[in-house]
Amino acid sequence: MARAPWLIAGAAAVALAGVVLLQRPAGGRRGGGEAASSAHPTPRPAITAVKVLPISFVPRTPGSAEAYAAARNAAATLDGLYCYCDCSKNAGHRSLLTCFETDHGAYCDVCMGEAMVANGMGQQGRSLEEIRTAIDRQFGS
Numbered sequence: 001m002a003r004a005p006w007l008i009a010g011a012a013a014v015a016l017a018g019v020v021l022l023q024r025p026a027g028g029r030r031g032g033g034e035a036a037s038s039a040h041p042t043p044r045p046a047i048t049a050v051k052v053l054p055i056s057f058v059p060r061t062p063g064s065a066e067a068y069a070a071a072r073n074a075a076a077t078l079d080g081l082y083c084y085c086d087c088s089k090n091a092g093h094r095s096l097l098t099c100f101e102t103d104h105g106a107y108c109d110v111c112m113g114e115a116m117v118a119n120g121m122g123q124q125g126r127s128l129e130e131i132r133t134a135i136d137r138q139f140g141s
Contacts, residue, residue, distance in 0.1 A: 039082045040080060040081055040082045040132050041079070041080060041081075041082065041094060041095045042080065043076055043077070043079040043080035043095075043128070044079055047075055047076050047079045047097070048075055048076075049071065049072040049073075049075035051101040052068060052071050052072050052075065052097075052100045052101060053068060053100060053101060053102060053103060053105075055068060055069075057103070058103065058106055059103050059106040059107065061106045061107060063109075063112050063116075064105070064106035064112065066112075066116065067100070067105055067106070067111065067112035067115045067116060068100055068105065068106070068115075070115040070116050070118070070119035070120075071096075071097065071099075071100035071105065071115050071119075072100075073119050073122075073123075074115070074118050074119040074122045075097055077118050077119070077122050077128060077131060078095060078096040078097035078100070078114075078115060078118055079094075079095045079096075079097040080095065080128050080132070081095060081096040081097075081114060081118060081131070081132065081135055082095070082096070082135075083095065083096040083098075083099055083110065083111055083114060084110050084114065084135070084139035084140055084141075085099075085108050085110035085111055087099060087104065087108075087111075091104065096111065096114055096115065096118070099111040099115075100115065110139060113138075113139065114135055114139055117131070117134060117135060117138060118131050118135065121134060
């Protein structure tokens with residue numbers, strides 16, 4: 001009879017381990033030393049900034065006007081970047097570009113920061129892979 005509490009505790013530990021493992025992001029994006037770039041979406045062909053929120057509708061938060069301008073300028077690049085604020089899980093966003101199709105990007109320092117880095121590197125002629133590596137390094141964990 002003294003074994004019952006140990007059996008219950010063991011079963012609970014196994015169940016907890018299973019829950020933890022199932023909650024890990026696909027592709028090992030965080031931790032474990034695996035490449036984060038596997039989480040980046042494939043950019044859609046001929047994507048444009050047509051859905052980026054017009055400046056007149058962008059909330060006037062610090063840095064928002066510049067970030068939305070960056071999103072308009074580098075829409076195709078942003079469509080190929082994962083947003084590290086995890087809005088793909090919490091808000092159903094497809095890519096970093098999606099953050100700027102609503103007012104979400106105006107309230108998120110991660111979104112704005114990624115857009116500014118991506119636009120700046122794009123203007124320097126950097127490739128999408130180079131931009132992804134920089135974004136992963138700066139915003140990934």
